[in-house]
Each structure stands twice: as C-alpha cells, then as structure tokens.
Amino acid sequence: MSGHGAEIVTLPKINPADAIPADKLVFTAEEKAQLQEYKSRYPEAEGAVMRGLWFAQEKFGFLPPEVIRLVADELGIEYARAYGVATFYTQYYKQKMGKYVLDVCTCFSCQVCGGYDMLHHLEEKLGIKPGETTDDGLFSIQGVECLGACGSAPMLQVTNGPYVFNLTEDKLDALVDSLRSGKMPPFTSVTLPQDEEEMGGNRRSDAAAVATYQTPPVAGAVE
Amino acid sequence: MEQKKVESNAGNWKEYTRVLLPPVRDLHRLDVYEKQGGYSALRSVLKGDKWDPKSVGDAVKSSGLRGRGGAAFNAGLKWSFMPPVDERPRYLCCNGDESEPGTFKDRQLMEYNPHLVFEGILIAAYSMSITTTFIYVRGEYADWIKHMEGELKKAYDKGFVGKNIMGTDFSTDIVIHKGAGAYICGEETSLMESLEGKRAYPRSKPPFPAAYGVFGMPTTINNVETLACVPLIIDRGADWFAGIGAKTHAGPLLYGISGHVNRPGVYEYPSGMLMTDLIYDVCKGMRGGKKLKAVVPGGSSTPVLRADMIEGVCMDSDSLRAVGSMLGTGGMLVMDEDTDMVKWLRRVSHFYHHESCGQCTPCREGTGWLEDLVGKIDDGEGNLRDLDILIDLCYQMEGRTVCALADAAAWPVRYTIDRFRSEFEAKCRASHVATGDLQIA
Incomplete structure (x- = not known):
C-alpha cells in the first residue's frame, strides 16, 4: 500500500x-x-x-x-x-491556474458552518472538482486550510487576494457572475461585534466596502 | 442538580474598557493614533529619564504579560534570555503567521491598530537593542500586508522607525515578510527558517533562538498581540496590567469565537472570562437555540471539552489546564448538538496531515495514519480495536519530533476519542476481532 x-x-x-x-x-x-x-x-x-x-x-x-x-x-x-x-509553500502555483482561483475554506470552523456545502455548490455550478480548472480558463476551485477568518465562516479567498465572508449559495452565485464580468470583490472590513454597540459598527472610513458585523446564515449540515 | 459556584477571573467584565482595539474610528491611521496618545509610550521610553532598556524589560516581566501565541510564556522573561549586546546584529520576529485553525484575532489588530503593534515592536527593540524586526505575516493576508506596509511607511516618514528615531541615537528597522501558506511557519524555529528563504523545517532546540536565531543571530520571537500589549504596560504601568483579568494570566485578551453561536467574532475582554459567559452572554447564545455539545478553547490543537466540562471554567491557562485543556491562542470553536464529532475529528486530522512539514518520521507518517484510521471509522469500516490503535499511535507521536506539530496532531485525536468515545464506538463494527480475516483450516 x-x-x-x-x-x-x-x-x-x-x-x-x-x-x-x-x-x-x-x-x-x-x-x-x-x-x-x-x-x-x-x-x-x-x-x-x-x-x-x-x-x-x-x-x-x-x-x-x-x-x-x-x-x-x-x-x-x-x-x-x-x-x-x-x-x-501551498500558495505558489506550480501549474497554470484559472484566472480566478476560488479557495474555499473547509477547515474546522468553516466545516461546521457549512464550508463543504459552499465548495460543493461551486463544484456543481462550475462543473469542476477541487483542483481543476474550467475549460474557458476562468475558474479554478480548491478546498483549503484555515484562512484565519473563522468568525465569518464559511468564507473563501479569490486568487490569494480579497476575502469573501459569510458565504451563502446566493452570494456565491453573485460572486461568480461578477467575476465573469471581470469585477473582483471589494476589500471587506469585518468589524468587532463590540464595535456595533460602541460605534455603530463602522471602524474605517477609507475601506472600499465596510461590512459591519452581521449574523451569519444558519449553519448548513456538517459534512 | 447541585448549583456549582461560578466565579469569573475576569472581574467586572461588563464595565471593561477596551485598550487593544478601542472604539475609535480610523484608529489605523497614524494621525488618529497619535491623537489618541499613540507613540507617547515610545517617546517616554526614548526621551524621558524614567526608562532604560533593562527597566522596560523588567516592567514587562512584572506585568505578568504572557505570550498570546499559544505557549503563554512570560514575555519579559523571554526578552531577558537575549545575550549581552556585542557587535552582531540582533533580531526580533513578530509572529503574525496566525494559522492555527480557529484563530483570527491578530488580523484584527493588524487592520485596526497596526501602529500599536509597531510601537510595541519599537519599545521591545529598544529594550533588547534590536537591529531589525521582521513581521512575519501569512501570505493569505495579502490585503492586510499591503495595508500594514502603507502604515509602516508613514511611521518611517514621521521618523518613528528607522534611523535616529525621534531624534535620539536609537535606530531600528521593521521589515514585513510575506509568507506563502504553511501552518508550520507559526512555529518559531520554522518561522526563522522561512525568513532565511528555506523550506520551513523546524530546528532542534537547543540552541534556543536567543543564542542562535534567524540568520544565526540572537533573536526573540513574540506574537502580534503580545507586542501590542507592550505600549499599554509602559503607558499605564505594570501594576495596572497585572490587575486586569486572571491573576496568573494577566491583561486584556482577544477572544476569537467561531462556530455555532449567534454572534461569532473577535472580542476584547479581560483574560479569565467564564466560557459560559462568552458563549451565552457575549455571543448571545447558541444558534437556533440548539444545545451546546463541545468547545475547543484555543485553536485546533487544544483538547476539546464536552459541554458538561465547561461549567465554571475560566479562559486562562491555569483554569483550562485544571480541566484538561489549554488556552492556546484564545480562538474558541463552539459546536452544537448536531455536530458529528467523528467527521469533525477527521477534518482536524486531515489538516495536520496536510500541514506536517515531513521532516520527522513519527509526524510525517503518523498524521497520515491518524487521518486514515479516523476516516475508516467515519466510513463505518472501523472496529473497536482501531480506537486502541489510534491511542497507541498518539503515544508514538507525542514528544518524539523536532517540533510540537506531532503533539498538536495527536492531542485532538486522543482527547476527542476519550471525551466522545461512545460516538466513535457507535460508528465502529461491534467485534474486537476482524473475524472475517481468520483462516480456519
């Protein structure tokens, strides 16, 4: 063996x-x-x-x-x-990847909050398995280890760049559509829950998109 | 049921005022940070007559600040291991690798209060006569690296970092190093190997980093949150710091709470919070009104606790050790009654298998066997004997490798089986003996 x-x-x-x-x-x-x-x-x-x-x-x-x-x-x-x-190091690509690499976190916090559901949804939507690239060369998907955003699980990262938090199937669909039209997701600033009470939730006035804390979607089934 | 006496080590936490991440808009900007009194601790250290390198280190030591990266070692004591100054360069590494699953607190500091981290680094650099500090940030945090580099440049331009800081004869540099995706780099010796441009294989200790560190020079490694506490200690005094939270694990703490709670996220409170207060009060209880099943208190390698074990337990290293776990990084995962602990452990074991650097045989091979065996049980093909093999395997891994990754991989297996054994047994075939394999003539 x-x-x-x-x-x-x-x-x-x-x-x-x-x-x-x-x-x-x-x-x-x-x-x-x-x-x-x-x-x-x-x-x-x-x-x-x-x-x-x-x-x-x-x-x-x-x-x-x-x-x-x-x-x-x-x-x-x-x-x-x-x-x-x-x-x-895993972030160095040893072969040509899709234009957009969707790294879906499936490590333990994301796992228990439905990370695999998100990964499977992408597999179905794009018709590829983790590690594969779509024929048009646009998308690759991977299940990856903890990306350090456990409080906003499930989440993913686009091509070693912006994070997308609190994923739902609808959010994934919208993300794929916007990437198809060449639009990367904006930088999202996730504030502390305490900020919500003490300063209305918004800490940064310069971030392109400031997502104040939000209750995540109901957890999917544990994979 | 008898009501247990429940007492928090965090004191009156509802009245707590945040200091690491105070509610100030745009605090990440240098001008705002300065308006809030930022860099005044550095100024008083460099220009006042109250401080010298030794007294800074002594203050940090007596404040009781313990490392926030997982090992909880007294930070000031660690600094004191640096050898006397000679002609060699001396390095400080700020560990922002933050790859322990369940941990996401340092990213908040890097984004919202980077100058507090820089100021802590500069004060530590002064105390230990550091030539250059490397902030090692995991490669996945690309956006936050750009953000920090922008702020660092402003601090350089202002004369707070670099040559002759604030017009004094003290000079020190800060370099931000971008990792590229390897959990092992959070381990201090492999972090140094990685900085040197190598595959991140941990080194044997001794020699310890203070004697032979990065590029062969005296080196100290501290976590981002640990260094962020330093300006506060200088500003407000070691006694003030020692008076916050748990006596043996003093200071503010960033709790990163994830999983099945209504309000997950990073919270700043005194150390020593009751786990039940964090879950039911701070995080507004379990999602969907489900029952609590298990809690991992401080990152994936800290032993999991059953719901019945957390009553009256505080989030500090001594309290958690008493119930058979550890504080780790303070990254707490909360799981509800629907969680399949076997599937969960399978995923944890997969993580360690994937992240083992491959240097030591017990870890390289052992993590694979752990994943395979837990997977076999999860698939319904294990038998009860496999549980014993798993525990035996843990014995063969723990303490037998260069770094603690093998231990970190073995603990979740050992303790999850120990504390949720019935769930594992339920998935196993009943017989101890794989009778189907017997060849009876």
Whole structure:
C-alpha cells in the first residue's frame, strides 16, 4: 500500500500551450530594481526568495521551473534553493491556474458552518472538482486550510487576494457572475461585534466596502 | 442538580474598557493614533529619564504579560534570555503567521491598530537593542500586508522607525515578510527558517533562538498581540496590567469565537472570562437555540471539552489546564448538538496531515495514519480495536519530533476519542476481532 507521508509535491507536467515563450521570460529593468529592493531588506539574499517568487507569480501567473530559475538568477541564489521554497509553500502555483482561483475554506470552523456545502455548490455550478480548472480558463476551485477568518465562516479567498465572508449559495452565485464580468470583490472590513454597540459598527472610513458585523446564515449540515 | 459556584477571573467584565482595539474610528491611521496618545509610550521610553532598556524589560516581566501565541510564556522573561549586546546584529520576529485553525484575532489588530503593534515592536527593540524586526505575516493576508506596509511607511516618514528615531541615537528597522501558506511557519524555529528563504523545517532546540536565531543571530520571537500589549504596560504601568483579568494570566485578551453561536467574532475582554459567559452572554447564545455539545478553547490543537466540562471554567491557562485543556491562542470553536464529532475529528486530522512539514518520521507518517484510521471509522469500516490503535499511535507521536506539530496532531485525536468515545464506538463494527480475516483450516 502507499505510504502515509506528507504529500510529496511532484511538479505537475506543464501543458505545452501554457509554456511561457522565451522572449516573455524576462524581467524589465524596473522589475529587476524591485527585486533588488526586496533583496536589500534582508541580511542574506536568500531571505528575499519568498517575495521574489510572489513577485514572479504575479507577473507570470504561475511558477514553472524556468520562472523559478529566473528569480534565483536575479537574486543571485542557488536554483535548488528557490525550487525547494517554491514547492514547499501551498500558495505558489506550480501549474497554470484559472484566472480566478476560488479557495474555499473547509477547515474546522468553516466545516461546521457549512464550508463543504459552499465548495460543493461551486463544484456543481462550475462543473469542476477541487483542483481543476474550467475549460474557458476562468475558474479554478480548491478546498483549503484555515484562512484565519473563522468568525465569518464559511468564507473563501479569490486568487490569494480579497476575502469573501459569510458565504451563502446566493452570494456565491453573485460572486461568480461578477467575476465573469471581470469585477473582483471589494476589500471587506469585518468589524468587532463590540464595535456595533460602541460605534455603530463602522471602524474605517477609507475601506472600499465596510461590512459591519452581521449574523451569519444558519449553519448548513456538517459534512 | 447541585448549583456549582461560578466565579469569573475576569472581574467586572461588563464595565471593561477596551485598550487593544478601542472604539475609535480610523484608529489605523497614524494621525488618529497619535491623537489618541499613540507613540507617547515610545517617546517616554526614548526621551524621558524614567526608562532604560533593562527597566522596560523588567516592567514587562512584572506585568505578568504572557505570550498570546499559544505557549503563554512570560514575555519579559523571554526578552531577558537575549545575550549581552556585542557587535552582531540582533533580531526580533513578530509572529503574525496566525494559522492555527480557529484563530483570527491578530488580523484584527493588524487592520485596526497596526501602529500599536509597531510601537510595541519599537519599545521591545529598544529594550533588547534590536537591529531589525521582521513581521512575519501569512501570505493569505495579502490585503492586510499591503495595508500594514502603507502604515509602516508613514511611521518611517514621521521618523518613528528607522534611523535616529525621534531624534535620539536609537535606530531600528521593521521589515514585513510575506509568507506563502504553511501552518508550520507559526512555529518559531520554522518561522526563522522561512525568513532565511528555506523550506520551513523546524530546528532542534537547543540552541534556543536567543543564542542562535534567524540568520544565526540572537533573536526573540513574540506574537502580534503580545507586542501590542507592550505600549499599554509602559503607558499605564505594570501594576495596572497585572490587575486586569486572571491573576496568573494577566491583561486584556482577544477572544476569537467561531462556530455555532449567534454572534461569532473577535472580542476584547479581560483574560479569565467564564466560557459560559462568552458563549451565552457575549455571543448571545447558541444558534437556533440548539444545545451546546463541545468547545475547543484555543485553536485546533487544544483538547476539546464536552459541554458538561465547561461549567465554571475560566479562559486562562491555569483554569483550562485544571480541566484538561489549554488556552492556546484564545480562538474558541463552539459546536452544537448536531455536530458529528467523528467527521469533525477527521477534518482536524486531515489538516495536520496536510500541514506536517515531513521532516520527522513519527509526524510525517503518523498524521497520515491518524487521518486514515479516523476516516475508516467515519466510513463505518472501523472496529473497536482501531480506537486502541489510534491511542497507541498518539503515544508514538507525542514528544518524539523536532517540533510540537506531532503533539498538536495527536492531542485532538486522543482527547476527542476519550471525551466522545461512545460516538466513535457507535460508528465502529461491534467485534474486537476482524473475524472475517481468520483462516480456519
């Protein structure tokens, strides 16, 4: 039988169509300067590898080996070191993902508040399983571990960016529709329940969208 | 039933005035924070004649401030482990990895009161002669990292961080480091490995971080909330702080409450709140009027408590230890009577299997076996003997690895089976022996 080790991350085969053409596989002078700025923040160049990989992922969308090498060369560190880091952390995409990656939290607080119902609703709506991407390349979905927003369970994160709290099926439908039209969800500020009584619930006047505390929807069945 | 004597360690909590997250609009802005008296603690430390590095550390020690990241170690004592100043750089790490399931308090501090965190860092840096502080924030908090970087820049521009702070000869830097999704990075030694640009495999201790920390230099690691308490101690005095909440675990506490309550969220109250007050009063009771079944007091690794065990129990480390659990991070998960504890434990075990870094065999293999066996029982294919195997497996994991992740994975299994055994047995096949496998000639 197979071993029980922590998941061994083998790099997925990259679809030739997704390969980044050689002439695109470069950093501009400005981007190089940014990478050097990251490097200057740490006493050793290796410290900047995580920021460097983030930076490359934002530019190229994912981190195939040639992009990892590009980052390593730019920072002047070993390729193996950068490769080891890129394959250790879950937020680095090892293969091309959909334009919008919906990371649905299913960890224990979200689990008991219906996180799996939300994930299954997305599976049905988009016709894909967790880890897959829709044919039009728009959406990928994943069930992920705790995202640190347990008081607003169930919730999800869009492409390592904005959080969407207190999910319902209707809210998911609206989210998918708005993403299809190219509109990302706004930053949402979740205030403390105590703020509601002491200051009307709104702490920030600068947040694009301030969601004061709201009673979450009735918990779905435990999956 | 005999009425138990119920006494809270939090004192008159209904009259409590918030200090970590006071009700001030736009407090995250530097100008608003300053108007509220912000950075005055730093000013008095750097420019007044009352303070020197040692007296700051002594004040924090005598305030009774204990680490808010889970281990609840006396913060001032931890600072005192730093070796005498020499020519080497010295580092402080502010742990904002916050990945323990059920924990979501530090994000509120980072968003609503980032300058309090910065000020705490600067005072700690002064006390320990720190060259650079790394704030390690989990990668998922991308929006909050941007937010903090914006505020940090303002503090730099104002001369509160960087060279010659407030015109004195004290200089120190703050760097925000963005993680990329790994629970293990909340463990202090793997956090340092991650900062150095490595796979986050925890280190053996000793040497402890104060002797050999990040980049091989003397290092102290404190949680975000711990450091946010420091300016308050300087401003209002160690005695004031020691007088809040539970005697052995003093100070304000951010309780992050999630699950089946009517008003989940982060609450600031004195430490030592009664669990029943938090659930039935603060959070307005159970959702849908359901009955309480179980509570996890402080993040996924703290042993689960049955509803009948929480009567009269306070949220501080000593009170929780007495009933067989821990305060952890103060991230409390409340579950109602409809919760399937076997399915719940299966999900918890899946989490630890997924997050084991793979360095130590007992954890790498053990977390997988835990998930498989709990899953087997959940699928109705386990037998009673599997429960014993699970408990035995816990013994083989606990204390046998470099870091405490194996322990953190084993405790929920051990205590959930112990405290909800009938539910597990009900899903198991009746026989102890898998008779179907016997080959009788």
